[in-house]
Amino acid sequence: ELKVEQNPLFLSMQEGKNYTIYCNYSTTSDRLYWYRQDPGKSLESLFVLLSNGAVKQEGRLMASLDTKARLSTLHITAAVHDLSATYFCAVEGGGADGLTFGKGTHLIIQP
Amino acid sequence: DAGITQSPRHKVTETGTPVTLRCHQTENHRYMYWYRQDPGHGLRLIHYSYGVKDTDKGEVSDGYSVSRSKTEDFLLTLESATSSQTSVYFCAIRKTGAGEQYFGPGTRLTVT
Numbered sequence: 001e002l003k004v005e006q007n008p009l010f011l012s013m014q015e016g017k018n019y020t021i022y023c024n025y026s027t028t029s030d031r032l033y034w035y036r037q038d039p040g041k042s043l044e045s046l047f048v049l050l051s052n053g054a055v056k057q058e059g060r061l062m063a064s065l066d067t068k069a070r071l072s073t074l075h076i077t078a079a080v081h082d083l084s085a086t087y088f089c090a091v092e093g094g095g096a097d098g099l100t101f102g103k104g105t106h107l108i109i110q111p
Numbered sequence: 112d113a114g115i116t117q118s119p120r121h122k123v124t125e126t127g128t129p130v131t132l133r134c135h136q137t138e139n140h141r142y143m144y145w146y147r148q149d150p151g152h153g154l155r156l157i158h159y160s161y162g163v164k165d166t167d168k169g170e171v172s173d174g175y176s177v178s179r180s181k182t183e184d185f186l187l188t189l190e191s192a193t194s195s196q197t198s199v200y201f202c203a204i205r206k207t208g209a210g211e212q213y214f215g216p217g218t219r220l221t222v223t
Contacts (some may be wrong), residue, residue, distance in 0.1 A: 004153075031210055042201065043154075043214045050209060088153060092210065098144055098169055099212060101153035 002027050002093035006102035014110055016078055021105045023072040023089035031092040032072045033099065034063050036085045043088065047074075079109045113213035114138045117202050123221045130189040132218050134202030136182075142205035143185040144212065145169075145177065147198040154201065160185055192222045 003026040013019050023032070031050055035043040047056045049065035049072060056063050060083065062075045072089055086106045090099040114137035124130050134143065141162055146154040156169030158177040166177050174196060176188045189196055202215040 033211065035214075042216050045211055045213065048209045048211050090154075090212075098156040098159050099146075099154070100170075101146075101155070103151060103153040 002029070002091060002100045004089060004091050004100050004102040006087075006089055006105050008105060009103055010106045012108045012110065013076075013079055015080055018078065019076050021074040021076075021087055021089075021107075023074070023102055025070050025072075025089075025091045025093075025100075027093060028067070028070075029091045029093055030067055032065050033090045034072075034074055035088045035090065037088065037104070038085050046087075076107075081109050081111060083107065084109045113140075113204055113206070115202060115204060115213060115215035117200075117215040117218050119218060120216065121219045123223060124192050125223055126193060127191050130192050130220065130222075132187045132200055132202075132220070134185040134187070134215055136185075136204050138204070139182055140204040140206065141182075143179065144203040144205070145175075145185065145187045146201045146203065146214075147171065148201060148217075149198050157187065157200075189220075192220075194222050196220065197222045 005024045034046040037043050047063040052067040054065045060077045065072045086104045088104045090101045093100050116135045118133045144159045145157040148154045155171045157175050160166045160179045178186045200218045203212040205212050
C-alpha cells in the first residue's frame with residue numbers, strides 16, 4: 001500500500017523567511033505532484049515532477065524530487081503572505097494512475 | 112480550469128437517502144476520478160474511470176457506486192447516505208502527457 005507522509009502538517013512563519021516542506025512516500029514512483037489549496041477552494045496544480053533529480057521553480061516556490069530517497073521537497077524562499085495556503089503532495093500509485101495524497105501542510109505566513 | 116463542473120455544489124441530505132453527484136467535463140478526457148476530502152486525511156480516491164462504462168474501485172469505495180455512460184459525465188452515487196459520508200467531494204480529470212490531474216470546484220455534502 002502506497003503511503004505518503006508530509007511534514008510538517010502545520011507551519012507558521014514570518015514574511016521574508018525561508019522554509020521547506022517535506023514529502024516522503026513508501027513505494028517506487030516516478031511521478032510526484034504538488035498542489036495548493038486555498039480555504040474553501042479546489043486544488044490548484046503547482047508542480048509536476050517526472051524523474052529523479054527533477055527541479056521546478058515558480059516564483060518563490062521550488063520543488064525537487066529524489067526518487068531513490070523517495071523524497072520530494074517544496075522550498076519557500078522569502079515567504080510572502082499570499083503564499084498562505086494548504087500544500088499537498090501526491091504520488092501516482094492507485095489504479096489508472098489515481099493519486100495518493102499526503103495529509104497536507106497548512107502554511108500561515110504572518111507579516 | 113480544464114472545463115470541469117460539479118453539481119450540486121452544496122447539498123444537505125438525511126441519513127438513509129440516496130444521493131447522486133455529477134461531474135461534467137468538456138474536453139473529452141478519458142480518465143476521471145472521484146476523491147473525498149476530510150480534515151486530517153488529505154484527499155482519498157473513491158472510484159475512477161478509464162473510459163465509458165469502465166470503472167474501478169479506489170481506496171475508500173465502500174458505500175459508493177459510480178457510472179459513466181458518456182465520456183463527459185461521471186456520476187457518484189451514495190445508495191444510502193450515512194453521516195460518515197459528510198465530506199467535500201472532488202472530481203478530477205487526468206490529462207495525457209505529464210499525467211497531471213485537474214480538479215473540479217468540489218461538492219460539499221452534509222448528511223444529517
